[in-house]
Amino acid sequence: MKLAESILKKDRRALARLITLVENDSKEAIEALRILHSHTGNAHIIGITGPPGGGKSTVVDRLAKELRSRNKTVGIVAVDPTSPFTGGALLGDRIRMSELSTDKDVFIRSMGTRGALGGVARATADVVKLLDAFGKDMILIETVGTGQAEVDVVKIAHTTIIITMPGLGDDIQTIKAGIMEIGDIFVVNKADREGTDRRVMELEAMLELGQMSSSWKPPVLKTIARDGEGIIELLDAAESHYKWLKDSGLLSERGVERSRDELFQIIGEKIEKAVVDKVDRQEMDDLSRRIANREIDPYTAANELLARIGLEEKK
Ligand SMILES: Nc1nc2c(ncn2[C@@H]2O[C@H](COP(=O)(O)OP(=O)(O)O)[C@@H](O)[C@H]2O)c(=O)[nH]1
Ligand SMILES: [Mg+2]
Structure with missing residues (x-):
């Protein structure tokens, strides 16, 4: 919160620090970007x-x-x-x-x-x-x-x-x-x-x-x-x-398009992270190998993983 406020008060050093946090994908950066969006x-x-x-x-x-x-x-x-x-x-x-x-x-x-x-x-x-x-x-x-x-x-x-x-x-x-x-x-x-x-x-x-x-x-x-x-x-x-x-009207039209892309990117990243948190590395590797060996298809495999976070597609 403090960093976002400092940005709004035009603190150049806070800006430089926040940029570094953004580059490192830190939690603090997301928190600041959340607050700053409306500005x-x-x-x-x-x-x-x-x-x-x-x-x-x-x-x-x-x-x-x-x-x-x-x-x-x-x-x-x-x-x-x-x-x-x-x-x-x-x-x-x-x-x-x-x-x-x-x-x-x-x-x-x-x-x-x-x-x-x-x-x-x-x-x-x-x-x-x-x-x-x-x-x-x-x-x-x-x-x-x-x-x-x-x-x-x-x-x-x-x-x-x-x-x-x-x-x-x-x-x-x-x-x-x-x-x-x-x-x-x-x-x-x-x-x-x-x-x-x-x-x-x-x-x-x-x-x-x-x-x-x-x-x-x-x-x-x-x-x-x-x-x-x-x-x-x-x-x-x-x-x-x-x-x-x-x-x-193109400026606002493109703004909506960009926001939609951003929204889906965030959703995709969150789902990926949720899956990765639930499934260990070894299991992920095994599943990938089975797909490569044609023992299982990637759609079924993805559905199995999504089931772990309650997002599987029901038949
Ligand atoms: N002759 C001439 N050289 C220029 C002009 N503008 C830039 N330069 C030179 O071209 C080189 C490359 O410029 P730079 O701005 O670093 O190019 P960049 O790689 O596209 O960023 C530098 O040596 C500049 O001084 C110009 O209008 N005329
Ligand atoms: Mg250059």
Whole structure:
């Protein structure tokens, strides 16, 4: 209770401590999240993804500065589920070098896969909730756009920004394969380099082929994040997207969908835990072996286990 109250009183150290508890899946964290739930739902959550080295961290740093000049408070979560050696500088390092590091209205947290027991997407979602309850106006999540874990991370966001750059012929393929569908705004960063306009045209052509059903047409913007160019337009586009989500009713619709997913995830975890508490490891292994040996089918086996907690399906 004390920690949740401290969050509402904007105690930054309590926030940092609670985030660690969330990452470790502790009981105290759940208790705090329970209390804080009614204080969430006010932040605009932005996911920023794309291939390593494209300039995500630089864009995040610039966006945060622009937000501060608009008097908005900022939370930043940097997620790297893959490896620390993905090319670009670690966000923490980049921010530490910038004037944001001393701004008490910018809260920065890096997350790895280690410690995230329920999966990195789940831990990130809870950390974002804490930042939301704390009262951050905008929350920026940076993650490398390469795999399913990262796509799951980005799904937490209201607005997804895909960052790419000119050159590197292959990475447009990577974007196409994985994350093209989830982009609300596309950015060609490093617009100081040759090939920028071609990359913009490629993206626009790909977008023409895709999502025709939505009334939101993802814009393709050019930035030179290193020099802060195009950042105002990018932030304006993100805010237009959020407004569109609200006006179209999609924001609340997606909120309900997300809550349903969360509800079933919690229920699933609770049932699993209840079963695991009742059945010892040896028995679980034996049952799994019998399924593998085709001595019993998994439906019957599951029903046997569910019977131990009174949830078996009656014939
Ligand atoms: N030429 C140029 N370099 C940039 C620009 N933005 C970022 N960079 C550089 O690109 C490298 C990778 O940037 P970073 O933000 O760490 O990329 P990330 O891996 O996507 O987070 C760094 O050396 C940046 O200084 C830009 O607009 N133009
Ligand atoms: Mg980065």
